[in-house]
Amino acid sequence: MPAHALKRPTLLALCACVLVAQSMVAAVNLLIPQLSSSGLHPSHTEILWTVDAYVIVFAGLLIPAGALGDRYGRKGALLTGLALFAAGAATSALAQDPALLIAGRGLSGAGAALITPATMSILVQLAGPERRAQAMASWTLAMGLGGLAGNLGGGLAGQFLSWRALFAAMVPLAAVLAVAVAVTTPRTARSAPARPDPVGTLLLTAGLVAVLFGIIEGPDHGWTSVRILTAFGTGVLLVAAFTGHALRSRAPLFDPRVFRSGGLRATTLGLATGFFGLFALFFVNSQYLQEVKGFEPAVTGVAIVPLIVGMALVPKFAARWSARPRPVVGTGLALIGLGLLAASTADAHTPYALYACWLLVISAGTGLAMPALTLGVVLSLPTHQAGLGSGLGTSARETGAALGVAVAGTALAGHADFAHGMGPALRVVGVTVLVATAVVVTGYRDSGRTARAASPAPVTVEEPVA
Numbered sequence: 001m002p003a004h005a006l007k008r009p010t011l012l013a014l015c016a017c018v019l020v021a022q023s024m025v026a027a028v029n030l031l032i033p034q035l036s037s038s039g040l041h042p043s044h045t046e047i048l049w050t051v052d053a054y055v056i057v058f059a060g061l062l063i064p065a066g067a068l069g070d071r072y073g074r075k076g077a078l079l080t081g082l083a084l085f086a087a088g089a090a091t092s093a094l095a096q097d098p099a100l101l102i103a104g105r106g107l108s109g110a111g112a113a114l115i116t117p118a119t120m121s122i123l124v125q126l127a128g129p130e131r132r133a134q135a136m137a138s139w140t141l142a143m144g145l146g147g148l149a150g151n152l153g154g155g156l157a158g159q160f161l162s163w164r165a166l167f168a169a170m171v172p173l174a175a176v177l178a179v180a181v182a183v184t185t186p187r188t189a190r191s192a193p194a195r196p197d198p199v200g201t202l203l204l205t206a207g208l209v210a211v212l213f214g215i216i217e218g219p220d221h222g223w224t225s226v227r228i229l230t231a232f233g234t235g236v237l238l239v240a241a242f243t244g245h246a247l248r249s250r251a252p253l254f255d256p257r258v259f260r261s262g263g264l265r266a267t268t269l270g271l272a273t274g275f276f277g278l279f280a281l282f283f284v285n286s287q288y289l290q291e292v293k294g295f296e297p298a299v300t301g302v303a304i305v306p307l308i309v310g311m312a313l314v315p316k317f318a319a320r321w322s323a324r325p326r327p328v329v330g331t332g333l334a335l336i337g338l339g340l341l342a343a344s345t346a347d348a349h350t351p352y353a354l355y356a357c358w359l360l361v362i363s364a365g366t367g368l369a370m371p372a373l374t375l376g377v378v379l380s381l382p383t384h385q386a387g388l389g390s391g392l393g394t395s396a397r398e399t400g401a402a403l404g405v406a407v408a409g410t411a412l413a414g415h416a417d418f419a420h421g422m423g424p425a426l427r428v429v430g431v432t433v434l435v436a437t438a439v440v441v442t443g444y445r446d447s448g449r450t451a452r453a454a455s456p457a458p459v460t461v462e463e464p465v466a
Contacts, residue, residue, distance in 0.1 A: 006126035006135060013180040014119040015142035017078065020173060021085065021112035022146025023153060024054060025401070026282060028105075030154030030300065031163045038163065046098040052216045053102045057109030058116075059398030060209035064201045066117030066391025067254045074118045074125070075187045081114025082178045089170035104167070120390035124378055125188040136378065137315035137371040143397075144311035144366065147282065151304050159298040200245050200253040207238030208395070215402045219409040254388050258381060264392075266443025267376035270329055271393050272400030273436040274369055277336045280404035280429040281307075281343065281362065287418055292348050303352065306359040307366075314367030325372045326444035332369025333437040336362050340430030344423045404429060 028035075028051050036047060069077035088108030095101035120139055127135040157166040214231035221227050246252035259265060282304075289295040289303050339362035346355050377393035408425045415421030 006123065006128075006131060007184070009180075009184040010126065010186075011123070011135065011138060013177065013184045014078075014123055015138055017082065017115050017177050017181065018119045018139060019142040019146040019149060020170070020177065021058075021081075021115045022143050023150035024089075024108060024112065024170070025058070025398075026147055026150035027154035027157075027166060028054070028163075029282075029286060030151065031157060031166065034163050040095070040098050040101065042098040042101075046102065048217075048220065049102045050098070050105055053105040054109040054112070055398060055402060056209055056212045056216060057106045058112045059212055059395055059402065060205055061110055061113035062117060062395040062398065063208070063388070063391040064205050064253060065113040066121065066394075067388045068201070069114065069118045069121060070388055073187065074121045075181070075185055077114045078118035078122070078181055078185070079178055081111040081118060082174045082181070083111070084108070085111030085115065086171045086174035086178075087111070089167045089174070093164045093167035093171070108170075116394050117388075117390035120374075120378070120394075122185060122188055124389075126186070132378070133371070133375055136375045140370045140374050141311055141315055141367075143370075144308060147278075148305065148308045151282075151286070151300070152302065155298045155300050155302070159296055197249065197251060197253040200242055200249065203238050203242035203245060204253060207235045207242060210235030210238060212399065212402055215399070215406050219406050219413060223410070258388075261380045262443055263376060264380035266440050267325075267329075267373045267380060268392060268396040269436065269443065270333060270369065270373045270440040271377070272396040272403070273333055273433055273440060274336060274366060274373065275397040275400035276404040276407075276436070277340055277362070277429055277433040278366060278404065279401035280408040280426070281340060283405045283408050284412075284422055284426060288346065288422055291418055292422070293352070303356075304359070306356040307363045309360060310363030310365070310367040311370075312367070314364050315371045325376055326441060328372045329369045329376075329444070330437060330441040332365045332367070332372070333433060333440060335365025335368065337365075337430045337433035337437060339365060340426050340433060344426035344430060346422070348419065407432070 032047060032051070035042060035050060042050065065077065065081075085108050088104045088106070088111060091104030091107060092101050093104075095104060120136075123135045123139055124132060153166055153169075157163060210231050212235075214228045214235065217231070218228050242253075243256045246254065246256050285304060286300055289300045295303060339358050342358040342361065343355065346358075374393055377396075378389045381389045408429055411425035411428050412418060412421040415424065
């Protein structure tokens with residue numbers, strides 16, 4: 001047994017970190033009405049940036065943050081991320097104008113970008129091949145619980161407290177998590193000598209941020225507007241420049257040739273597909289329950305709890321089938337798509353109990369597919385690149401989430417009101433999920449190839465553990 005085998009306190013501390021980081025993606029959505037009427041007097045654009053700044057910075061930095069954690073130290077990256085997350089939350093809580101609020105959100109997003117890949121990478125290093133599937137199932141559950149915690153926290157703060165209270169609560173929480181990590185989590189070996197790649201980091205980060213800006217702002221500015229086309233064009237050029245730089249560099253941030261792996265391409269698309277469907281549902285769900293069903297914000301946060309049931313229960317069984325990802329992933333993603341199609345039939349007269357049943361279908365699909373997809377990304381790369389794998393996977397999740405919200409928002413904008421647009425929007429998303437599922441399943445040419453990758457690749461250069 002390794003000297004630093006994964007222990008329960010370490011698992012709980014790491015999962016708590018990723019839960020908190022993920023929770024702040026959704027929490028602010030339920031605070032929009034309160035923010036709009038607050039003393040900051042934010043404009044519509046400033047409200048959108050308050051929501052989007054966290055997601056854009058979070059997703060844009062995930063791949064560089066994961067690679068840098070592998071290279072310079074995962075525990076250090078995690079503790080730095082918690083410090084940045086707390087600093088950003090404090091800045092937002094004390095903000096006296098919208099610009100400072102948005103800056104705080106972006107700073108917290110940078111912290112979350114360090115937290116998320118570091119937690120998975122440490123788990124992969126400590127768990128070993130025999131416990132890796134169970135560890136990934138726990139990590140995936142923490143991601144799902146983060147969505148629930150965000151909805152609950154945002155709903156409760158929106159109804160009973162203030163938006164400042166939500167941000168202020170993150171500061172001591174991050175401090176407690178930092179202490180827990182410092183006490184329970186050992187340092188792991190670094191993957192390579194600490195040779196920085198500032199050019200590659202800048203090119204990739206700027207490129208991803210530009211693409212995400214285009215995705216998130218597309219529904220508001222128009223997909224063919226000069227601003228959005230410029231953002232996409234700039235993003236593509238910067239990512240292409242990064243690719244050329246990385247192929248020539250002796251020590252790139254990461255080697256883009258990793259995408260030659262069909263398994264890696266399939267799993268990243270699968271993660272994006274699952275979160276595309278989930279976050280389109282999150283976007284529509286809160287509006288449906290509040291505007292159509294007349295639920296209060298706190299009740300709306302609780303009403304999404306059925307989505308967690310499958311995420312909590314199904315992964316325990318799905319981990320047993322980790323060696324057969326193709327049917328597991330295909331079935332799980334198909335359930336998400338079918339559940340969205342069923343939810344598209346909801347209207348003001350639909351009993352909540354029936355609506356909750358459709359949420360359970362989506363939840364079961366998520367619990368089935370996501371652990372296998374998360375493990376697939378990890379196993380498609382050498383074990384010493386687990387941080388990079390986590391960054392790639394989580395970046396795919398967040399990009400899919402942004403696309404889901406953008407597509408649902410665009411579909412809704414084409415109708416007179418939300419009640420008439422919800423069904424068509426969810427049908428577009430559901431059909432897209434099913435089509436993407438077919439592509440993902442086709443990408444799994446040989447499930448045995450992924451299973452064989454489970455044996456860790458040798459680490460060519462390993463530094464002493466600090």
